[in-house]
Amino acid sequence: MLTQPSIAADARIMLSACAAPRRESRDHFSDRFGGRGYDTVEGLCSDPDVEAIYIATPHQMHRDHAVTALRAGKHVLIDKPLCVDLEDAQAIVDCAEETGRHVIVGPSHSFDLQIQKTLNLIESGEFGPVRMIHALNYTDFLYRPRRPEELVTAEGGGVVFSQAVHQVDIVRLLGGGLVDSLCAATGSWDPARPTECAYSAHLTFRSGAFASLTYSGHAHFDSNEFCGWVGELGNDADPDSYGKARSALTGVASASEEAALKSMRTFGGVGALPDATHNEHFGPLIVSCDHADLRPTPDGVWIYADGEKRFVPVPTHGAPRRAVFDALWAAVREDRPAIQDARWGLASLEVCHAILRSAGTRTPVMLNHQVPVRGRS
Structure with a gap:
């Protein structure tokens, strides 16, 4: 849908x-x-x-x-x-x-057009190699209507499998793909939603670059506020809708009733999505290179270079997911394989599992299934 x-x-x-x-x-x-x-x-x-x-x-x-x-x-x-x-x-x-x-x-969200543009800027070599990446996102994810299995981590529920994979894909794409190790912590703070609602992870790449990933789906702060009130899907978000997700669940009496609400969001359900007038995004992101910080936004990429600051617009042309x-x-x-092929998907999934493992053991985890960005060494 x-x-x-x-x-x-x-x-x-x-x-x-x-x-x-x-x-x-x-x-x-x-x-x-x-x-x-x-x-x-x-x-x-x-x-x-x-x-x-x-x-x-x-x-x-x-x-x-x-x-x-x-x-x-x-x-x-x-x-x-x-x-x-x-x-x-x-x-x-x-x-x-x-x-x-x-x-x-x-x-x-690694397909988002402004992320693709950021990759092009990195690969141009103009700003030197990537050294550090910071990714942040706060949403109401865990308080949207869910099927029962979406609240069970072992069945793919919670924010790590559904949401961390977005950040992991973006950061791996811009950082070269080859995550060497990570340390992470997760949070599960609501007994009524018994799965991970938040995580924070520190990734080190084989190149020596490093990245921090933080996400909360606990339905308090909304990081769209940091993105000009543009929603994840590229539509204009309503800053006055605070608390809507949690409020909608207060009248739900059973898991089956909640699942029925979820089914209404599938294809053929009630309601239409608002038109996207911006690119989709997954929260604030800053990529630090030797000679510039790059900050993709829903409308383009800000470049903070050694001697200048400039903005590169990235229009949607009416199709935010065109790159897919x-x-x-x-x-x-x-017959040209995509960067995000099956082996890439396996590598990003491995990082998600490593987040859970590191959080559970409170120890660093080494990665074994990583692959580079196709076309790069």
Whole structure:
């Protein structure tokens, strides 16, 4: 549902079929796009007109759905994270390489256009190597309607698997990809939401660069205030809506009632997203190089160089997730793998697991599955 506006704006992409357990979702898809609706993933994967499948199912289903699609000869765009378990992620990596099909893990905020522009500025060499990155985000994530498994860490619930992977992807992309070690702490502060609501992590890259990542989904401070009141999805946020998420849950009497509220946010549910007039973002970010600090924003990138400060605008052109579909097109039509392929997704998932492990043991964790940004040594 969140990606649909960018799909609709891209003439290269045609939505021809879907699979969904809810008849309402299938009927809405057929009414809106004229495509076929299947009640199983296997049915969708058998459709000869489908070249690529976007998997946006719950995290714990990703392995089965991705492997089914790959073995049917389909390319796969899979929502982050790649999986919950590292073993499942490795199985997707292996299947993609065995079948010769492409996997792209996204949309994630590493595809945001201003992040892509920041990467271009880094790779230009004008400002020297990356030395330090700071990423910060405060949201109401844990207090939005959730299915029961979204509050169970082992099933992919909490902020680490769903949210840290965004920050990890961004920081790995801009820092070269190869995280060497990390130390982290997590917070679980509400017995009614018994999973991680916050984390802070310090990452060291093989290059010697380092990064700090901090996130809270505890629904108090909103870091959109630091981003000109632009929401995560690029729409204008309302500074007067403070407390809305927590307030909406006060009248929910059961887990099933909350799950029903969550289902209304899926495709075919009630309500439409506001138009995005800015790029999507994932909170304040500063990248320090030898000769400049780079600060991506929802509208572009601020450059604080040795002798000047300047702004590089990055327009959305009506499709905030365009870079995702640039990567998909290049993979399917030109056989060019994306940076955020299955091995990249495995590496980012490894960092998420390391955050939980370091927090649990209060010790540093070394990383073993890291890969560089494609095209860089």
